[in-house]
Amino acid sequence: MKKIAILASGSGSNAENIAKYFEGSDYAQVSFIIANNPNAFVLERAKRLGIESAVVTKSEFMQADSVVAMLKERDIDFVVLAGFLLLVPSKLIQAYPGRIVNIHPALLPKHGGKGMYGDNVHKAVVRCGDTESGITIHLIDEQYDKGTIFFQAKCPVLPTDTYEDVATKVHALEYEHFPRVIDEILHTLD
C-alpha cells in the first residue's frame, strides 16, 4: 500500500477529493495531512475523513527536519501539495526526490511564482484578458512553480467571466483530474 501525505494551507477541497478517490483502494491511501495554519478548514475535513493530521509552524516547515521525520515515521511514499502556500525547502525535496507534486490553478509558466495562489491567480487571468486558463500538475523543485510538468488541462475564459467564474471552472478541472493523475504517477514509482 502506497501512503500519501497531503500538505495544505486552507480549505482543503482538493485534499478531501483526493482522499475520497483513494478510499477503499488496496493500492494507495491518503494517510496523513499536514497544515501550516491551525485554522485551516482542511484540518476539519481530515477529522471527518478519519485521517491523521498535524499542524506545523512556518519555521518548523522551513527547517524541515521535524516534517521529514513525521513523514518517514509514517512510511509516507508520496507527498501532494494541494493548496499549500509555503515554498518547500530543499531538505524535504531531497528526502522525497521526484515524489512531491503540486497543483497550480493556471497554465504554467503563465501566472506562477511567489504570491500567485488561489484567487490571485484567477484575478490575474481576468486582468490579462486571457482566453483560457486551466490546471498544471508538476513535480516541485526549489523554485515556486518551476518543476517538471506532468499534466495540464484547459478551460475557456469568456470576456464576461469574473475571477469567481474562472475559479469555479478551474476547481472543476482539479477535482476531475488531480486524483487520477496522482494515481498514474504512483504507478510509475517502484
Ligand code: GAR
Ligand atoms: C487550489 O485551486 C489549488 O490549485 C491552489 O489553491 C487552491 C486550494 O483549494 N493552489 C495554489 O494556488 C498553489 N500556488 P483547496 O484548499 O480547496 O483545495
